[in-house]
Amino acid sequence: MSIEYDAVVAGSGPNGLAAAITLARAAYSVLVLEANSTIGGGARSAELTLPGFVHDVCSAVHPLAAGSPFFKTLPLERFGLTWIQPEIPLAHPLDDGTAACLHRDVDLTADSLGADARAYRRLMKPLARDWEKLATEFLQPMLHLPRHPIALARFGIPGLCPSTLLAKSLFKREPARALFAGIAAHSFLPLEAPVSSAFALVLGTAGHAVGWPIPSGGSQTIANALADHLAKLGGKIEINHCVENLDDLPKSRAVLLDVSPWQFVRIAGSKLPARYRRGLENFRHAPGIFKTDYALSAPLPWRAEACKCAGTIHLGGTLDEIAHVERQVARGEIPERPFVLVAQQSLFDETRAPRGQHTLWAYCHVPFGCKVDVSARMEAQIERFAPGFRDCILARHALNAVDLEKSNSNLAGGDISGGATNFAQLIARPILSPTPYRTPLPGVYLCSASTPPGGGVHGMCGYHAARAALKQILS
Numbered sequence: 348m349s350i351e352y353d354a355v356v357a358g359s360g361p362n363g364l365a366a367a368i369t370l371a372r373a374a375y376s377v378l379v380l381e382a383n384s385t386i387g388g389g390a391r392s393a394e395l396t397l398p399g400f401v402h403d404v405c406s407a408v409h410p411l412a413a414g415s416p417f418f419k420t421l422p423l424e425r426f427g428l429t430w431i432q433p434e435i436p437l438a439h440p441l442d443d444g445t446a447a448c449l450h451r452d453v454d455l456t457a458d459s460l461g462a463d464a465r466a467y468r469r470l471m472k473p474l475a476r477d478w479e480k481l482a483t484e485f486l487q488p489m490l491h492l493p494r495h496p497i498a499l500a501r502f503g504i505p506g507l508c509p510s511t512l513l514a515k516s517l518f519k520r521e522p523a524r525a526l527f528a529g530i531a532a533h534s535f536l537p538l539e540a541p542v543s544s545a546f547a548l549v550l551g552t553a554g555h556a557v558g559w560p561i562p563s564g565g566s567q568t569i570a571n572a573l574a575d576h577l578a579k580l581g582g583k584i585e586i587n588h589c590v591e592n593l594d595d596l597p598k599s600r601a602v603l604l605d606v607s608p609w610q611f612v613r614i615a616g617s618k619l620p621a622r623y624r625r626g627l628e629n630f631r632h633a634p635g636i637f638k639t640d641y642a643l644s645a646p647l648p649w650r651a652e653a654c655k656c657a658g659t660i661h662l663g664g665t666l667d668e669i670a671h672v673e674r675q676v677a678r679g680e681i682p683e684r685p686f687v688l689v690a691q692q693s694l695f696d697e698t699r700a701p702r703g704q705h706t707l708w709a710y711c712h713v714p715f716g717c718k719v720d721v722s723a724r725m726e727a728q729i730e731r732f733a734p735g736f737r738d739c740i741l742a743r744h745a746l747n748a749v750d751l752e753k754s755n756s757n758l759a760g761g762d763i764s765g766g767a768t769n770f771a772q773l774i775a776r777p778i779l780s781p782t783p784y785r786t787p788l789p790g791v792y793l794c795s796a797s798t799p800p801g802g803g804v805h806g807m808c809g810y811h812a813a814r815a816a817l818k819q820i821l822s
């Protein structure tokens with residue numbers, strides 16, 4: 348049978364589009380098949396609540412996109428992508444009405460942490476200076492020969508530590524400890540787990556080096572810019588086309604799958620060798636999330652002034668409190684006061700809501716596959732730091748962990764990270780190999796966030812997978 352395309356990509360998430368662009372840039376013909384009726388996977392926006400309120404369906408805040416070595420090579424601004432940097436990237440309010448803040452400037456952040464200024468500066472300044480080197484090191488498979496071993500060691504030694512241990516040994520006061528814990532909680536690991544600190548270091552360093560920006564107009568503009576660039580390069584995208592079986596794909600030389608390992612097992616059927624298949628079946632997902640988008644009549648009435656100027660706010664209180672609830676989530680329990688992450692895009696981007704009104708993007712961590720509606724607990728947590736919040740709600744749109752999986756099979760059990768990020772799965776993602784994108788099926792590659800470097804909108808999984816395909820099949 349004759350070849351219809353050089354490559355077929357299943358899934359138009361940031362990684363599927365990144366893979367397609369990498370192949371199209373090398374002058375290969377590419378077709379992207381997307382199951383959903385809209386492109387973008389985890390980078391989409393929609394009017395989820397009321398007319399005129401543009402909500403980010405999944406990703407909202409983009410340190411990894413702004414710092415992605417691959418995105419940096421693309422002319423995405425020409426295709427409509429503009430980053431907005433909130434005045435303060437991240438605020439972490441405490442019960443006394445103050446907030447610890449991550450500012451763009453390391454010194455400003457350090458100085459605001461009082462007695463912990465020196466420790467913060469010593470930890471973060473060298474990492475922020477080395478961001479470019481570090482980004483290329485950790486945004487690729489772990490099994491590689493480092494090009495910047497000194498910078499990597501400076502990051503890797505503290506990064507391997509449990510975040511409770513690192514924060515308590517470095518910082519004396521609660522604001523610095525809580526700020527660190529909130530960022531580390533992006534790992535979805537118990538904060539006593541090794542490597543949970545790595546997440547605080549990567550995201551904290553990115554905050555200083557490239558910010559925690561939001562895209563003007565919503566996250567959909569990231570996907571649209573990638574798709575428009577792909578179209579310019581000759582690539583095609585077909586929506587409403589769910590790939591259910593590898594045999595049903597148009598004939599091609601390479602197939603790149605922006606899908607989870609569990610889904611790959613289903614799509615490949617009996618084709619996979621038993622050992623590889625078992626490896627994928629044993630791949631573990633992270634806990635899930637409960638997500639709510641709000642249309643608000645006014646900005647949030649935060650008690651801490653700094654929160655009124657921050658793009659992202661972490662609501663979880665002290666380090667010990669966050670560590671406790673993250674342990675509960677890992678054990679399968681629903682915390683009474685969950686760790687809640689919010690983004691208030693409309694404060695910085697007037698395209699997101701009608702004049703004077705606002706959007707709020709919020710999610711909290713819940714156990715894998717949790718079907719419980721935790722809206723009341725989440726709202727109580729927001730109300731704790733912004734009394735009067737409930738009075739501002741005009742409309743809400745909520746999705747539990749199972750709804751999330753129904754909207755995109757990659758989000759198994761509501762896991763938004765493409766798989767647990769414990770030490771084993773950071774190295775073997777989804778299997779132990781210097782080229783984990785490659786599968787035992789000739790010409791078939793995995794390119795989703797379940798491959799290195801993992802979750803987040805950065806396109807690096809797709810880029811590396813496409814490079815592997817170019818090297819092995821298409822060259």
Ligand SMILES: Cc1cc2nc3c(=O)[nH]c(=O)nc-3n(C[C@H](O)[C@H](O)[C@H](O)COP(=O)(O)OP(=O)(O)OC[C@H]3O[C@@H](n4cnc5c(N)ncnc54)[C@H](O)[C@@H]3O)c2cc1C
Nearest residue numbers: 358360361362382388389405406407408590795796803804
């Ligand atoms: C609620 C939420 C909040 C998030 N917040 C942030 C954030 O603020 N910042 C950040 O950087 N990251 C965030 N993320 C994570 C980020 O969105 C993902 O890590 C990223 O989108 C992964 O990209 P991907 O291309 O691997 O997969 P996805 O984005 O999941 O894309 C996969 C695509 O493939 C399609 N697909 C799946 N199966 C098939 C099939 N069989 N056939 C055809 N198409 C298929 C899906 O419909 C989807 O469009 C968030 C995710 C969620 C869900």
